[in-house]
């Protein structure tokens with residue numbers, strides 16, 4: 001019938017099967033094919049029921065996201081769903097794998113729904129900056145009530161078949177193939193003489209306090225608009241007749257389609273998938289990794305070991321003494337207890353991981369048989385070199401030696417071994433069993449299959465892997481150092497750390513830079529400052545002195561109860577530490593600075609401009625391959641708001657010429673810090689965007 005939708009008859013049942021790999025997205029041809037299938041079945045008097053199926057691993061993953069932003073083409077999905085629901089024949093959706101977004105909306109337009117036990121359903125449109133636009137906000141509440149519908153629609157989370165059955169979203173769970181299930185259910189319904197049953201005919205559900213729900217969702221979304229707008233669309237399902245509710249949903253959908261947040265989130269969706277797609281790795285087979293060594297069982301090493309154990313690897317944890325090894329085991333067990341509580345593993349699994357899969361050792365010889373070893377010891381070049389020399393001596397040929405360093409020169413570390421081709425940086429983020437980002441740092445001599453192994457391991461551990469070249473801080477920490485410096489300069493010039501934190505959380509960051517510093521530990525920045533001073537700071541750089549005073553007091557942030565903020569026991573959020581402003585004011589007057597006022601908008605602009613300028617240098621120098629690599633680094637490792645898509649997508653959205661003009665204006669006063677990135681200048685001169693570079697890569 002069509003290339004992507006097949007039509008077939010089994011007696012009085014018509015089977016309309018979508019075959020549009022990889023995920024049966026509802027592109028124009030699929031929508032047309034579905035419509036034609038329904039019309040063909042309706043025209044055939046012998047057919048009494050229509051079963052809609054998806055071939056392959058999912059039922060339907062939703063609208064075709066690649067079509068968004070282009071002019072819509074007929075048949076439109078809401079009309080198609082309406083037409084399916086209006087069919088005089090019984091329509092059954094037989095679901096398996098994922099039924100998401102428009103895919104679930106097609107199922108909701110059917111009169112009955114059956115799913116295999118492993119099926120997942122959801123309306124994840126909010127993750128794309130949208131809302132369900134084909135009746136999801138109108139039909140789902142009629143089936144589940146408002147509360148369950150708002151939970152699924154505003155969070156975009158997936159529900160399993162059991163939950164879907166419980167809340168009334170599907171009618172039945174059946175073992176067997178979707179085809180068999182669909183046919184059996186259709187026969188049963190026909191046998192019982194069941195009538196067609198349109199969800200739109202069901203009475204509207206009971207109302208709730210809509211304004212309260214709207215405000216709560218808006219606050220939770222930290223500036224994201226789409227989830228809050230879902231509340232208004234669901235409200236329409238209760239307050240308006242079905243057809244008018246559909247119109248309201250469509251209006252909001254079209255409004256959201258025009259937003260920058262939609263652009264940012266769709267950029268994030270595709271970049272998240274493209275980031276590990278490197279041409280140089282095509283056809284390169286990774287080495288086998290089943291046993292992993294971890295050196296150093298502090299917070300980072302224990303987190304890495306936890307992630308590896310949860311991914312089914314054997315782990316050898318090497319520590320300096322039996323006591324330190326015991327402490328490391330305690331940390332790993334604590335992490336695994338968390339996984340146990342969240343139902344990720346059961347008690348038997350917990351015991352296997354801690355007692356069988358994990359080996360503690362204090363002698364390097366224990367690492368002689370591991371396939372890959374990750375060093376997470378003290379961040380000091382001489383210490384790292386010693387570790388790598390020892391590893392080189394004991395590890396088997398072909399074993400990969402990885403450093404978790406966050407700043408140091410991995411080329412220099414590799415040179416301490418006789419196998420630089422087997423050396424790589426695997427930079428995890430703390431807590432390593434939770435944070436999604438892994439920077440795969442590639443020194444000059446690393447073999448391609450070692451890089452491929454880094455990516456394969458990261459994927460196995462559930463990480464988003466970004467390739468980074470070697471420089472001080474790689475992609476993420478190098479950019480962080482620059483935008484942190486911009487924040488420090490603003491403090492000297494008149495903004496308070498607290499206003500800066502407020503401005504950036506209002507922009508969408510999970511936390512502002514000073515609250516983050518308190519969380520990470522102020523001693524970390526102190527150590528970096530000391531190292532940089534030893535290496536020699538360029539005399540043109542503006543520096544701040546007061547952060548050292550905080551550390552000299554022994555105030556290292558949350559872990560000591562005091563830093564930029566004071567933390568009362570049992571409370572996560574702190575209150576401003578009054579001593580900080582005293583020190584800042586003293587430093588300003590000692591330096592003869594007259595403080596100026598900063599609006600939140602000015603704070604965000606300067607902070608983001610510094611981030612973008614450094615990011616453009618990182619891309620221009622090839623440390624990051626593409627702008628999207630920077631975007632994913634900041635999104636998954638640094639709490640950057642997903643709805644902006646990443647700093648370079650943000651830059652495209654606000655406009656590169658204006659941003660460069662600001663940078664050049666600030667460079668008149670501080671040419672050292674604000675030196676414009678050559679790549680940024682080149683893009684402005686040639687009228688291109690960062691995303692043009694992504695597309696060309």
Ligand code: 3H9
Nearest residue numbers: 025061062063064065066077098100101102132133134273
């Ligand atoms: C919507 O439905 C709007 C409607 O309410 C109203 C309309 C009017 N379109 O994730 P994977 C690609 S909005 C186009 O790696 P998995 C993906 O880019 C939609 N392409 O597989 C990748 O391509 P590549 C609401 C799509 O097994 C390949 O398929 N739905 C789409 O790990 C494999 O994807 C969603 O937001 C799409 N809809 O996970 C669901 N989906 O190979 C989005 C995927 O070139 N999708 N691709 O990199 C997912 O969550 C996951 O893909 C899924 C499979 C769970 C289905």
